[in-house]
Amino acid sequence: MTTPRVRCKNISKRFRLGDHHESLGDLIAAGIRKLIRPRPCGRRQAGDDGALLWAVRNLEFSVQPGEALGVIGPNGAGKSTLLRLLAGILRPDEGDLEVQGRVTALIEVGAGFHGDLTGRENIYLNGAILGMSRAEVRRKLDAIVDFAGIGRFLDEPVKRYSSGMYARLGFGIAAHVDPDVLLVDEVLSVGDAVFRLRCMEHMRRLLREGVALVFVSHQLDQVQSICERALVLEAGRCAFDGPSREAVAQYLTAMSYGFAARPTDLTATDQRDPVVADCQLRFLDERGDEVVWIRADRPLWAELQLRLRRPVQNLIVELNLRASPQENLLSFNSGRSGKTLDFGVGEHTIILNVPRVPLAGGQYFWNVRAWDADQSVTLLDTPLRFPMVVDDGGKATGKLVLEHSWHVDPTQSADGAQSETPGTTGVRYAVEESSLAIAAP
Amino acid sequence: MVGTFNRLGWCSALTELLRFRCLLLSLTRRDLRVRYAQSMLGIAWAVLQPFSMMLVFTFVFTRAVVGTSLALDENLPYSLYAYAGLVPWTFFSSSLNNCLNSLVANRNLVTKVYFPREVLPLSCVAGSLVDFCVAMSVLFLLGLYFHWTGQFTPDVGPAVGFLPLIVLIQLGLTAGLGMILAAANLFYRDVRPIFGVVIPLWMFLSNVVVPVRSDGSVFASIIAWNPLLSLISAYRDCLLHGRVPQASGMLYACVASVLTFIGGWAIFRRASYRFAERI
Numbered sequence: 001m002t003t004p005r006v007r008c009k010n011i012s013k014r015f016r017l018g019d020h021h022e023s024l025g026d027l028i029a030a031g032i033r034k035l036i037r038p039r040p041c042g043r044r045q046a047g048d049d050g051a052l053l054w055a056v057r058n059l060e061f062s063v064q065p066g067e068a069l070g071v072i073g074p075n076g077a078g079k080s081t082l083l084r085l086l087a088g089i090l091r092p093d094e095g096d097l098e099v100q101g102r103v104t105a106l107i108e109v110g111a112g113f114h115g116d117l118t119g120r121e122n123i124y125l126n127g128a129i130l131g132m133s134r135a136e137v138r139r140k141l142d143a144i145v146d147f148a149g150i151g152r153f154l155d156e157p158v159k160r161y162s163s164g165m166y167a168r169l170g171f172g173i174a175a176h177v178d179p180d181v182l183l184v185d186e187v188l189s190v191g192d193a194v195f196r197l198r199c200m201e202h203m204r205r206l207l208r209e210g211v212a213l214v215f216v217s218h219q220l221d222q223v224q225s226i227c228e229r230a231l232v233l234e235a236g237r238c239a240f241d242g243p244s245r246e247a248v249a250q251y252l253t254a255m256s257y258g259f260a261a262r263p264t265d266l267t268a269t270d271q272r273d274p275v276v277a278d279c280q281l282r283f284l285d286e287r288g289d290e291v292v293w294i295r296a297d298r299p300l301w302a303e304l305q306l307r308l309r310r311p312v313q314n315l316i317v318e319l320n321l322r323a324s325p326q327e328n329l330l331s332f333n334s335g336r337s338g339k340t341l342d343f344g345v346g347e348h349t350i351i352l353n354v355p356r357v358p359l360a361g362g363q364y365f366w367n368v369r370a371w372d373a374d375q376s377v378t379l380l381d382t383p384l385r386f387p388m389v390v391d392d393g394g395k396a397t398g399k400l401v402l403e404h405s406w407h408v409d410p411t412q413s414a415d416g417a418q419s420e421t422p423g424t425t426g427v428r429y430a431v432e433e434s435s436l437a438i439a440a441p
Numbered sequence: 442m443v444g445t446f447n448r449l450g451w452c453s454a455l456t457e458l459l460r461f462r463c464l465l466l467s468l469t470r471r472d473l474r475v476r477y478a479q480s481m482l483g484i485a486w487a488v489l490q491p492f493s494m495m496l497v498f499t500f501v502f503t504r505a506v507v508g509t510s511l512a513l514d515e516n517l518p519y520s521l522y523a524y525a526g527l528v529p530w531t532f533f534s535s536s537l538n539n540c541l542n543s544l545v546a547n548r549n550l551v552t553k554v555y556f557p558r559e560v561l562p563l564s565c566v567a568g569s570l571v572d573f574c575v576a577m578s579v580l581f582l583l584g585l586y587f588h589w590t591g592q593f594t595p596d597v598g599p600a601v602g603f604l605p606l607i608v609l610i611q612l613g614l615t616a617g618l619g620m621i622l623a624a625a626n627l628f629y630r631d632v633r634p635i636f637g638v639v640i641p642l643w644m645f646l647s648n649v650v651v652p653v654r655s656d657g658s659v660f661a662s663i664i665a666w667n668p669l670l671s672l673i674s675a676y677r678d679c680l681l682h683g684r685v686p687q688a689s690g691m692l693y694a695c696v697a698s699v700l701t702f703i704g705g706w707a708i709f710r711r712a713s714y715r716f717a718e719r720i
Contacts, residue, residue, distance in 0.1 A: 015718060025631070027629065084552075084717065087554075087555045088555040089551075089552065089553070089554070089555050089717045090714075090717050090718060091714040103555065105553075105554065105555060107553045107554070108549070108553045111549050111550060111553035111554055112547075112549065112553075112554060114471055114475060116474070116475050116478055116479065117471060117474060117475070121471070121474070124467055125467045125468070125470075125471050128461075128463045128464040128466070128467035128468070129464055129467075129550065129554055129556060130554070131460065131461065131464070132463070133463045134463050134466075134467075
């Protein structure tokens with residue numbers, strides 16, 4: 001077994017909240033207080049402990065050359081702090097940290113760019129900041145410019161660059177450092193889709209060359225596609241360390257429980273007295289077991305639980321499937337499906353069945369809405385979407401998958417022997433109706 | 442092998458700094474480019490700053506103020522005296538002023554990229570050194586001018602050879618103080634206004650534009666502890682008078698410089714682990 005490039009042994013990092021001597025006045029005052037009362041009384045000590053935040057707590061992992069480790073977790077879980085520790089920007093308060101070789105951290109693209117300098121000058125400057133010599137930058141200049149695609153803007157001051165160009169140049173420089181350890185923090189969210197793909201491709205190439213990669217991202221599909229292993233951080237602690245698929249599932253499960261635990265967030269209608277007291281959405285497989293990971297091309301049962309505070313006649317429920325918070329892919333509307341829902345007070349379970357999930361692999365969100373159709377009042381519109389991950393074994397790209405097949409026209413084919421049976425149409429679409437079922441309350 | 446946190450040792454600190462010497466040059470180049478890029482006079486400001494100060498002090502002390510007897514030397518015009526003091530002084534004060542801000546102004550770098558943080562204040566000193574060299578060359582032109590008007594007989598001798606040593610001593614002193622100030626200003630922003638008060642006082646205690654008293658009084662002996670005093674006198678000795686600088690003063694400045702540099706660097710390195718979280 002090769003020696004790991006990154007080895008963390010039980011590292012912790014704490015931050016002190018408040019109680020900073022931000023000015024000399026505070027420092028002098030604190031000094032005088034210490035002189036007057038040299039021994040801190042119990043109250044002060046308690047205050048000191050209370051103001052500590054463990055941004056990273058007892059993390060233990062290592063990364064081998066050629067290995068990609070994903071780090072996922074909610075905001076404030078300590079992902080960026082961890083990356084800064086690895087980069088040497090921060091120092092762990094406890095534990096041992098060993099990083100071998102040249103470390104390049106992409107914590108913010110274009111950190112250190114100076115707006116008044118041209119792209120070329122910034123390449124030299126940023127290269128130097130990342131530890132490259134001038135000769136090394138000169139050698140790689142063409143490759144960097146090519147990668148960033150800034151071409152004729154090379155000798156323009158970067159303050160005139162678009163934000164995309166800025167980001168591309170920043171990543172382009174960092175990508176050409178030839179690091180032994182590459183730390184990437186949520187930087188691929190900038191730039192267009194083509195550039196993102198190019199970055200992913202570049203990182204894969206670096207991995208093949210034996211670079212150790214630590215990749216922090218909220219784009220769970222990116223983490224899955226590039227990392228075999230991932231850490232889930234929660235409040236600075238490691239909640240899971242294992243295959244990235246399972247890590248994403250684990251994270252999403254934790255996240256959806258986190259959502260369900262806050263029903264006030266879900267009933268986002270501005271009613272004083274919400275009719276819908278609670279709303280939960282679970283996904284079930286054929287056996288009726290709850291799943292977070294949905295298999296494409298298989299049946300899906302989405303189980304919606306509503307708790308009503310007063311009876312509603314003619315309730316309409318709509319489930320919206322979104323690929324991103326803004327982009328609505330599909331809507332399932334009980335009213336349009338011709339299902340009349342008359343509910344009394346209490347818990348109700350509605351199950352949406354889709355016989356075959358027509359989705360490509362990736363992350364999706366559900367938004368739940370409900371109306372009282374008789375009185376045209378919106379009862380529920382969840383602002384936080386329930387996450388769902390679809391696994392299709394990497395067969396499709398995009399979002400939707402329609403049943404289809406490919407054929408070659410034998411009359412125009414040069415080599416008729418390879419052609420398919422004549423007579424079939426080019427693409428066959430199969431549309432299957434979704435159905436709604438109501439379980440007894 | 443580079444253990445990320447075994448960097449306290451002097452040896453590794455030095456090798457690391459050497460590894461990032463390109464960064465030092467690049468940052469210096471950036472500072473100079475940015476400072477002079479959008480100004481019409483460009484690098485001429487490196488000369489104009491001490492030169493205009495020289496004009497101001499010449500006007501004040503030889504024309505405007507009564508009762509000052511600045512008969513320093515029959516053979517030395519006041520303008521030349523003042524400029525020879527103002528150039529190294531500007532080097533010192535503008536270096537420190539830039540160092541003071543160097544970490545805070547580059548917050549983005551300090552919190553987002555790893556590199557030896559010493560590079561930031563050191564590049565400020567290096568940038569001011571370039572200005573200093575440009576301004577120094579004008580001293581030569583000024584000497585020629587006064588020689589041409591007959592007010593000054595240049596006495597250039599082998600003593601000029603001391604100039605690099607004097608500059609080196611000043612560099613050490615400036616870099617050491619600059620690192621302390623940069624770190625201090627990061628933690629306590631009050632350092633800046635305090636610095637603004639101290640620096641003019643320091644100027645008048647360093648023989649820059651007027652000689653300080655050297656009459657053996659208690660006050661004079663306190664002032665004599667100022668290493669800048671010996672340094673600025675040494676500049677004049679070797680450039681204007683063709684004299685070898687006073688040995689005791691040079692030795693004292695040299696020791697002060699080495700101690701300040703090592704002490705300043707040690708303080709800076711110790712503090713640098715907290716920079717990213719406290720900036």
